[in-house]
Amino acid sequence: MAHDAHQLEHKGFFGWLSRWLFTTNHKDIGTLYLIFSGVMFFIGGMMAELIRAQLLKPGLNLFDTNFYNQLVTLHGLIMIFGVIMPAFVGLANWMIPLMIGAPDMALPRLNNWSFWILPFAFTILLSTLFMSGGGPNFGWTMYAPLSTLYAPPSTDFLVIAIHLMGLSSIMGAINIMTTILNLRTPSMTFMQMPLFVWTWLITSFLLITAMPVLAGAVTMILFDRHFGTSFFNAAGGGDPILYQHVFWFFAHPEVYILILPGFGIISEIIPTFSRKKLFGYTFMVAATAAIALLSFLVWAHHMFTSGIAVGAQMFFMYTTMLIAVPTGIKVFNWVATMFRGALTFETPMLFAIAFVFLFTIGGFSGLMLAIVPADYQYTDTYFVVAHFHYVLVTGALFTIIAGIYFWLPKWTGHYYNERLGKIHFWLTLISVNLTFFPMHFLGLAGMPRRIPDYALQYTDFNQIASIGAFILGAAQLIFLYNIIMTIRGGKKASGKVWEGAHGLEWTVPSPAPYHTFQ
């Protein structure tokens, strides 16, 4: 620790560089994660804008289908692995030690390494776009044999990049788990931990279990491509469906990795601005654990039309529907927390309320997708695209935005500009629905996902979605501007920041000193 403080005194560019390069301070590393995630958010967002620009009207207007497929693939990979996951890890780094009264993360050097792998992983990933034959063009799901026999050479770089991301995530998860289990302030029992800490503890178990499975899947892709194995090739005795089973055994828990910490953030914000304790704390913890367990038992619902046996279809339909129960408990408890509270509507609360509404809509479409016969019509259409953007954009991303507004005064010592925050909120809320709500109709009307051009009857709703996406993208520049201005100055924040705030993190001054709870 003293070492860090010493480094702070270094002067000049190299001093600045070595501070950030070698830092083991959880706040520094949290900041690095969040900045990285922000950069990736705008890169992945640009890709989304290009996709929507191509789909603005029928016809192959802007670029060829290969580039379109590359955009679809990289947009997915970047948003999941480069934006949502690092943002949650960044928030965990910043807030978990503050919330549990720990001086730092349990494994500070590992922490440094888990972050600094990421820029390399994503440099490799993005560089594939400039390689001969183009970047990966088979979707973020990397289904074999499109990703094996029929894939561009850059696929090997994708495999390496995914291994690096996996390493980073696993080490981050080990660190967070160790910190929560060992470094809580002595008087804090498990059932006194803030919900954000609880959800992250459970998420870290999911990460450690799921990420190695992904590593296995992409390694098998590599072997099929170069070392003569036939895991996914029927001609050699393999089965393309095997890939899907392995992949979704990772990717369904991954879905909950992308949302559980968000549940935690919302469970901090809603009580704060309702000035009322979270309703049903015990059930919230139990529901989180139940969701995590069930998340390992539902993977084949992504593959209902791939030819799995009818018995398996029934099993996975029932388990998938069952997830609605603990998810419902969460939503009901948030509602009960707001009920008869004393509500105020600062920007974090606005995003949290919008999250409860819109995530619930995403949950409903998820329930519809669980019904196997109906899934035959919905799957691989824009209905699915609408569904997962409702749970990942208005779900996961909204919780991150809410969390950033919520904790920004604690990090910088300044309040953000509330007026700009509200403008950002309303623009985002309207445009996000303009973008993704029409996609439900497109899917039901028969438009498949991942197509670069479409039949004429889909034009109207595609145009609405594209215009919505352009506004949505522009609105995030306001967010960026607001953050930068808050870092540079603004109304001074007290240690408590919010009137209704509770918890250890609000007992330290704002901005939080470099070292806390020594």
Add this chain to the structure above:
Amino acid sequence: MHTIKKIVLFLLLFISNPSFAFPEYNLTEGVTPVSHDIYNLHMTIFWICVVIGTAVFSVITYSLIYHRKSRGAKAAHFHEHFWVEITWTIIPFLILVAMAIPATRVLLHMNDFAQPDLTIQVTGFQWKWRYDYLDQNIHFFSNISTPYNQMHGSEPKGPDYLREVDHPLVVPIHKKIRFLITSNDVIHGWWVPDLGVKHDAIPGFIYEAWARINKPGIYRGQCSKLCGLNHGFMPIVVIAMDEKDFDAWIIQQKGGTSPTPAPNTSPAPSATSSEKSPAVASKTSQKTPLPATAAAPTAPAAGKKITMDEAMKHGEQIFLGTCAACHKPDGTGSPPVFPALKGSKIATGPIDAHINTVLNGKSGTAMQAFRDQFSDDDLAAVITYERNAFGNNTGTIVQPADITAAKAKK
């Protein structure tokens, strides 16, 4: 207040308008018993979600309005209640059970493949479908027939843009049709919403689906699984007709004369485009299949010599429709996955190697065997085109007879 009234009035008008039903923007009811069942399930679950959503959102909205601090609301102190939690655990569970029962019934019905009247094998290719009528021994490829120029904006788009094929799948109504779905290369998805059939086509494995269509008509769908560059351009057109017409169609496909005139499928079949010459490879079906209108040009008679001009013109059409996806319209490809034809060893070297590659494909790559997908005339034209376009200028003409000879060799 006045404007709010106006908006409410407008919305009421909008909803009460019969055209509000938006048939275009809801799931299709389709034309099979299964698709009806799916539609009913879909609507049931939708309304259940609407009811739950309305209840939950009303409570939130009530709190947002009445429990705000600015109205002087004081926070209550309750924060847990065991039986409330148990209630909202059990009630959703019971609702789910109620949903699962009809869903399971429909699912089991969908999985009853027994006793089909007709079996058709559907094979996905990058990027076309091949249909094999196993009982009738008829098979053909079904390619998109939307012209290249419509996609690239130099021609106005037709009404069935991207949803039209040269050879639609023809099936009888009121028969249990079993589809055997598989793939030749990567995973595709065969989906016709009106039939309630969607199934992944997996290379090396055959999976089943079935449909019993109860209304004649033209039903359109397209590939549902990302399958590479032209995923968006492999439509499916199914023409359902009554049994008599179907039998006539079968006879015609087998080269016999149809005892009845062309079946009257309403609406007027625009399933085909006159852009391409018939690309049916099967020797049994040199004739244009029935639904194709008289506008389709007939292939040049066998044994005829083609001139360079004819070959270049005809070849360009085929090249843009089939080859340009990978090799690019200007023949530059995107190496190393899709090699350039411009100045390439194959396209400017010995003719035999070139013909061999096009006829038999190249294993381990996306280059397919085209021998059964096109007529000899088409193949001769497109190979000639490749050898003389993009500045290759070899001056060589490949005649249909050369193709016939090359095919005979293997």
